[in-house]
Amino acid sequence: MATKTRKIKQTTIEKVAHGVLGLATKANGFALNTIEKAFTTSFKMTEKGLGATNMLIKKGLEISATQQDLVFDVLKGIKKKIVKK
């Protein structure tokens, strides 16, 4: 009888511990998956955002280039007028 009771006691402690540890691992796994998913989605989003910003920068640079050309064309015209005068 004594051995039986000892066994029962041991199993109860270990059972609880194992249960706790199992839950912890499960929680950990869940956290890992969610974090992985979150990071992958964030990476994708950042990639997309970077593409968009790249496009915007390119367009902005183009605009600045045209603006520069415009300024210089105007300056050229003014210069021509000054030279004619």
Add this chain to the structure above:
Amino acid sequence: MTTKTKNTTKKSSTLNSSLLNVTAAAIKTTVENGEKWQDLTKKLIKKSEPVRKMQMNMVFNTATAVKNQVNLGKERMVDLVGYDNAVVGKVVKLAKENPVGKKVIHFAGGIIEKVSENPVIKKVERTSGDLKKMGIVKFNEVKEDVLGQAQKILNKGEELIEDAKAPKKTTKQIKTKGAAKVTQVRKTTKAKATTAKKKTASKVAIVKATAQTAVKSIKTDAADKIANIKETGKKNVAVIKKETKKEIETSAKDDLKIIHGIGPKLEMIFNKNNINTFAELAKADKTKIETILEEAGPMFKNINTSDWQKQAEVGAEEGVEALVKWVARYRTA
């Protein structure tokens, strides 16, 4: 009391062991979970690589575009104002004061700062520095090796020069070397000579044996041949003797009929009495001739034999032709 204490100690020990087991399991699970987190971080870093690449490309593309634009603006400005430095400076000032220009310059400066602060570029700078250091270290190693080799070559050359300068030593060395070589050569020659002697002795023995057998065979052949030759020689000698006898007999006989007064019958009588040649007739006495004639018969009694011996002398001394001439002259006279 004792039983109670025993029970409590037992309980505490079992509890302790179970707690130990539980803590070990907890540590194990935490370690495993930590490993999982590490794996996840690795994965995420790998996943973030394209994003970082894209960011880098974007930065550099914008920087190059700004640079090109600035260069173009500069060129156009130079075109507009000419190559006067003062005017260019004024224009640059104007451009700088221009809000667009200000923005551009500010943006370019920001890009330069960002680029210089970028960890990837810093890492590249560091790796390039490391590579430079490694290259220098390697170069120094190679240099040391080459210098060591050159030093060795120089030492060898100096040794050779010293050897050349000291002829006595070299001669001694040469002598010792020569003596060693001579001893070696002597040994080899002795060995060769012994082997050659052995070979020649064996060859000589073989040759002797063959020569002996050959001599034996030759001797036997020669003896047979000599025997044959002797036999044939004897036969030949006998034949030759017979022939010579016949020839002597025939040659010894002169034609006595040539002498005037001697006919075939008288010749026969002289031949019977052993007078066959002119010389024999000349040597014979007159009395002998007379007795032969008397014995031959009464027919030959009164024959004149006075000139026969003279004629025979002529025939014996001067030959048959002289005798024939003499007889012809004697008849005509």
